[in-house]
Amino acid sequence: MKMPWKAAAVLAVPFVLQGCGFGSDEAGNMDEPPEEVTEDIAWEDFEEAAQQEESSSSAEEEPAEEETVERELYLIDENGMVAPQTFSLPKTEGVLKQSLEHLVTGGPISQMVPNGFQAVLPPGTEVDVRLEENGTAVTDFSPEFRDYQPEQEQAVLQAVTWTLTQFDNVEDVSFQINGYKQDTMPVNGTPIGDSYSRAQGINLENGRVSDMTNSSSVTVYFLSQIGENSYYVPVTRRISGKDEDNKLDAAMTELVRGPSPESGLHDVLREGTSLVEPSQVKQGTASIFFNEGLLSGQNGSVSEEALHAALLTATELEDVENVELNVEGAEEVLRVNGDTLEDPAARPALVNDAPSKG
Template sequence: MSKKRQVAVVSVLASSVYLAGCGLFESNEAIDPPQTVSYLEDGEAVETTGEEANPTSSISTEAPEGSVRTDLFLISADGYVVPQSFDLPEGENAAQQALDYLVDGGPITNLLPNGYRAVLPADTEVTVKMDGETAVVDFSNEFATYAPEDEQHILQSITWTLTQFDGVKNVKLSLNGEELTEMPVDGTPIAANGTSRGMGINLLASDLVDITNTKPVVVYYLTQTAGGYDYVPVTTRISSESTNASTEIVQELIEGPAFTSSLVSDFMPGVALVSEPTIADGTLTLNFNEGILMNMEDRIVSSHTLNALTLSLTEQPGIERITIQVNGEMVEATDDGTSLISPVTRPENVNTGSY
């Protein structure tokens, strides 16, 4: 897999953290992790239950009264499907409301971050009903008017937006009441049991070679926006024979995204693990060399590096929080002041900044 090491962008990202809020670590409020998180790999779900949040974490997940914070998966200017968090009005059918907000020209219009667009064609009408753990989505005829090149984006966006809700594991699509076995414009097949997060997201062409002895994992890279940087989930593949998937995921982040992509990584040159990651009671401990540090004297880590590690590794079953060490000694903080004395948990929502 062709990779690029992000040497030139490191200094840019490091300085921009003081100016551009990416929205993951924005305040000094504590985080409450999801009470129940569903991890889907190869179409199968693994349930993990959130525990007490790290009291020193600084991720704000509280929505204003009368609203619910929801991730909507939008299309970026570079053609990636990216979660953006919005405080939507509280209602009886949160899943249907989320898809209503994905319609071009609908209520999302005045809320769209710069460089992002809605994924569903204008005037599309949506109905969402639950059948067990499957969300059954029926679209009006307008749904079939999207551009062929958007088909994968649309399928991923619908699937990942709906499966964030408790109890939704799979998604089935229909057009005017007729179940779809393939997408209506470019013919992407849809499995009989529907789609799930096991389908992946933002699959880059270079990630699709030699899948026989590999398995999919989701890692988070950065994309530059008008307001700073956002975190982009990307499905890549690691060896299915690996005895420690965390090691390979960290290595993917260190090597950075494919050279042909517009994504970037904030890992410093020369960074490496000095020992295998260990996990105990849901906490993954990562022991790096001094290359992980932005500042040797103050022993601080880039907040972008921390966020990418946290988001990527807590996608794995059984990992609920991470802690970072350098040569066996605890790292105390990030460059934006986030304390690392206690393990860092995953936020419920990604890219929660104001635009």
Template structure:
């Protein structure tokens, strides 16, 4: 009888315990969050010092970017090569928000900055050490206003144009940027601080880059044209832009540019000669709806009897010609050749644009 009494007593106690548990569980669900609690709007507001939950949150993550490695994107940076020429290098930079990419690119032009461990052999950054990009402001007319810190003025006079050229060409890789204006610590610069280069309404690609001096050219009857020449530094291949003055009007201008490309820019650029010296045009160039049609003699072919145009030859021509106003693409033909192909055997079935070599993007 005593055992039966103990059994009933135990069941009653257990019932009260379970009832208390269920009641406590229900009350936790019904508790409202404090009225003054602020919701987390961004990852930056999360306390990242705690390790709790890390394993469960990363488990099963199928991201293609390896753990510990930041996602990168290729960007064109205009740096100084071993010959002191301003030339572009495509480097993989950490992926940033769209509004930050231009500032990031400029910051990678600073000596001693984040670009240092990434520099190819023979290349160096161009902006004075310690320079900071304080702000960027892109106007509707394509003018980008760059505010730099006081360290920007710590350069040699002979480097002034190189600094302007490197900054301008780095920024105008973005298709909605046309020109650059400068401020230093918020104060607009009408001239550069060391050698007084005028900035006026802004500095653009029309001001030229690596300008070649030529005493035999009549500057009154000629126009500045930026031509691209392939160059090599060790195992690294790149293109050097050189602004040269070329005489002529329209079709004659196109023919003269081709002649200049075949002749090359001279020894100072360390350019690689990729044209057969006999290369020439077989017909007068024509421009129709933005497409420049160029018909060459067979001397342009990589090998006699084979319809192959060397990749560097094609890129040299297209990069150069699409810098010209109204030229959006280039259609290259060769006399007595039905279908041209590249070095990989792929046919050139459509006019070639510069996007094939240097994809453009907007800020």
């Protein structure tokens, strides 16, 4: 409670003890304590100082906000397919090890995994990783790594590889268990070789190719859905060796064909969409030529789903950095919001945003 008075000056008065020698000259010669004088301090000044101290203390106690960065983690969905989901992870220098640790079931990711997805590494798996100068990420797992289900072996191999190769300085991944190099996966013996890369594919489909020795592969993106959450799934298909010279056109052809019926995936292009000219790449820019079936009937625009899938599919090729979409009979291509599509358009920063759990 605020007091209406000011602190009074205090005068310390010396006193003399008598008897038993304490009154002798020796005692009288002792230094007397100095007078204590307290300055007049206004109560308002005292209260202001206390408030400043309390404010300073509160500021020191408030924890600094943790800096985060968005990373893609490849998980297994309820259909057994490997798909990326994007998470905000604490910013750290050891991004490769951090990414692998977040693939462990029951690990740091356990409270963030969206419904219908699961982490790929067995519970209790400890991980380490180092990056060699040639771009190979050398992973080393504890023995718990062997405890995955046999039917999930390729998904584990692909999820680890695609999670680490999202970083520009990682070209491929080699596998070790307790420091011992693995040429094959430990349960079903899926070949790894010296290393594994995105070139080996993800969610593999043989497609319409019968001669596997004279074939190549492309990766295309289709849609899947769990509840109300839609997300893109990469699918690698074999293509005939004769299409090797124009892999962009082969990839766009597979995108137009759509997903296989047994995959459970959804098409991203409208029925009737087709290519009117061969796709081509010049100086890093892919030019793709669709008929007007690509456009929505509402305002003559390309849907965000079709645009997203086309950009992701084209830029999976090493020589493609940007994409130019052309539509037969249209001077410009519009987005759903009415904006003109950037010419050329770059790959989306993220494949999928992770939906909230629950």
